[in-house]
Amino acid sequence: MSETKSQNEHIQIGEINTLKIERDTDFGYYLSAKDYEEVLLPNIYIMEDEMPMGSLLDVFVYTDSEDRPVATTKIPYAKLGEYGYFTVVDYKSYGAFVNWGLPKDLFVPLSQQKEYFNIGKKYILRVCLDEKTGRLYGTQKIGKYFNRDLKGLHPNKEVEMLVLAKTPLGYKVIVENQYEGMLFANEIFEELRVGDRKKGYVKATRKDGKLDMSLQPIGKQAKISVAEGTVLQLLKEADGKLPFTYKSDAEAIQKVFGLSKKNFKRTLTALIDAGKIVLHEDAIMLPE
Numbered sequence: 001m002s003e004t005k006s007q008n009e010h011i012q013i014g015e016i017n018t019l020k021i022e023r024d025t026d027f028g029y030y031l032s033a034k035d036y037e038e039v040l041l042p043n044i045y046i047m048e049d050e051m052p053m054g055s056l057l058d059v060f061v062y063t064d065s066e067d068r069p070v071a072t073t074k075i076p077y078a079k080l081g082e083y084g085y086f087t088v089v090d091y092k093s094y095g096a097f098v099n100w101g102l103p104k105d106l107f108v109p110l111s112q113q114k115e116y117f118n119i120g121k122k123y124i125l126r127v128c129l130d131e132k133t134g135r136l137y138g139t140q141k142i143g144k145y146f147n148r149d150l151k152g153l154h155p156n157k158e159v160e161m162l163v164l165a166k167t168p169l170g171y172k173v174i175v176e177n178q179y180e181g182m183l184f185a186n187e188i189f190e191e192l193r194v195g196d197r198k199k200g201y202v203k204a205t206r207k208d209g210k211l212d213m214s215l216q217p218i219g220k221q222a223k224i225s226v227a228e229g230t231v232l233q234l235l236k237e238a239d240g241k242l243p244f245t246y247k248s249d250a251e252a253i254q255k256v257f258g259l260s261k262k263n264f265k266r267t268l269t270a271l272i273d274a275g276k277i278v279l280h281e282d283a284i285m286l287p288e
Contacts, residue, residue: 005018005056005058006018007019007020007033007034007056008033008034009033009034009035010033010034010035010037011033011037011039011061011069012061012080013061013062013063013069013080013129013134013136014061014062014079014080014081014127014129014136015060015061015079015080016058016059016060016075016079017031017033017039017058017059017060017061017071018056018057018058019031019032019033019039019056019057019059019071020032020033020054020055020056020057021041021051021052021053021054021055021056021057022038022053023053024053025040027040027042027043028040028041028042028043028044028045028046029041029046029051031057031059031071039059039061039069039070039071040068040069040070040071041057041059041070041071041072041073042070042071042072045059045071045072045073045074057073058073059071059072059073060072060073060074060075060076060079060102062076062102062104062136063104063134063135063136064104065104067133067134067135069134072102072103074101074102074103075101076100076101076102076106076127077100077101078100078125078126078127079127080127080128080129080136081126081127081128081177082126082127082177083124083125083126083127083142083162083174083177084100084124084125084127084162085122085123085124085162085194085195086098086099086100086106086122086123086125086138087099087120087121087122088117088118088119088120088121088122088123089105089119090105090119091117091118091119093110094109094110095107095108095109095110095112095113096108096113096117098123098125098138100127100138106125106127106136106137106138107135107137107138108123108125108137108138108139108140109137112137112138112139112140112141113140114140114141115140122194122195123140124140124142124162124164124165124174124194124195125138125139125140125142126138126139126142126145142174145178146174146178146179146180146209147178147179147209148208148209148210149209150179150205150209150211153179153202153205153211154202154205155201155202155203155204155218156201156202156217156218157201157202158199158200158201158217159175159176159199159200159201159202159213160175160176160177160197160198160199160200161173161174161175161181161183161197161198161199161200161213162174162177162195162196162197163183163192163193163194163195163196163197163198164194165194166192166194167182169182169184169185170182170183170184170185170186170187170188171183171185171188171192173198173200173213175200175202175211175213179210179211180209180210180211181200181202181210181211181212181213182210182211182212182213183200183213183214183215184212187214187215187216187229188215189215189228189229189230189232189233189236190215190232190276191236198215199215200213200214200215201213201214201215201216201217201218202214202218203218216228216229227257227259227263227264227266227267228267228270228271228276230257230258230259231257231264231267231268231271231277231284232271232276232277232286234256234257235277235284235285235286236286240285240286241283241284241285241286242256242283242284242285243282243283244256244257244264244283244284245268245279245280245281245282245283245284246265246268246279248261248264268284275287
């Protein structure tokens with residue numbers, strides 16, 4: 001138990017809650033918030049040696065099949081207000097069910113689907129809460145949730161991105177679980193897929209409340225980033241392998257990559273450190 005933990009004032013559905021282990025029952029432990037509201041942690045999650053009575057425990061709270069709040073020590077792929085890439089495991093006339101990492105699947109009502117969901121296929125969804133029923137659900141209709149207030153965002157700010165969709169311009173991304181951004185195709189030098197989570201950098205904020213994004217740092221590191229992109233792009237075009245190393249001839253490097261040997265060596269070092277290429281005795285390669 002960490003002494004820095006602070007017990008929740010109230011139990012919050014869809015969030016990680018820090019609750020007090022209040023009492024033991026045949027069904028599991030009852031955990032409480034400061035307002036004395038309780039929630040059951042079923043026996044399957046209990047490890048008595050690590051969960052003494054009166055201690056504080058971090059749990060995720062959602063609702064069971066009978067819409068009763070229940071706690072789990074498992075963490076879902078996305079919490080309330082977050083986005084995830086979920087696989088459809090069942091489909092009914094009134095909606096779909098997707099796997100989100102918990103015993104009870106996440107329901108996606110028919111009204112929250114923009115297209116017909118297919119079992120086995122994956123979709124980007126936002127986890128939402130029905131205030132009337134207390135139930136969590138997923139929605140594919142995410143446009144209205146994007147934050148258009150870009151205050152505090154500046155060029156070169158490092159952020160987390162979720163790849164949303166491929167477009168003729170590049171890839172739409174969800175930035176920090178709240179902003180809409182775009183990665184442009186001519187600035188992408190690695191393979192991207194919908195559902196990938198990436199670190200990115202704000203390139204520019206736009207008047208329409210959207211972001212231009214980059215996979216590489218902006219500003220002082222731009223030159224090295226362009227060089228990195230050149231090497232990665234040529235590797236992709238060569239099926240992932242090129243016969244170049246630190247010892248390669250300067251003229252050959254200039255001819256193929258358009259880089260000086262000094263810049264090429266610096267670029268290789270940056271790419272190797274970032275895990276984007278692998279150096280062999282006689283070649284550089286993309287990771288398998």
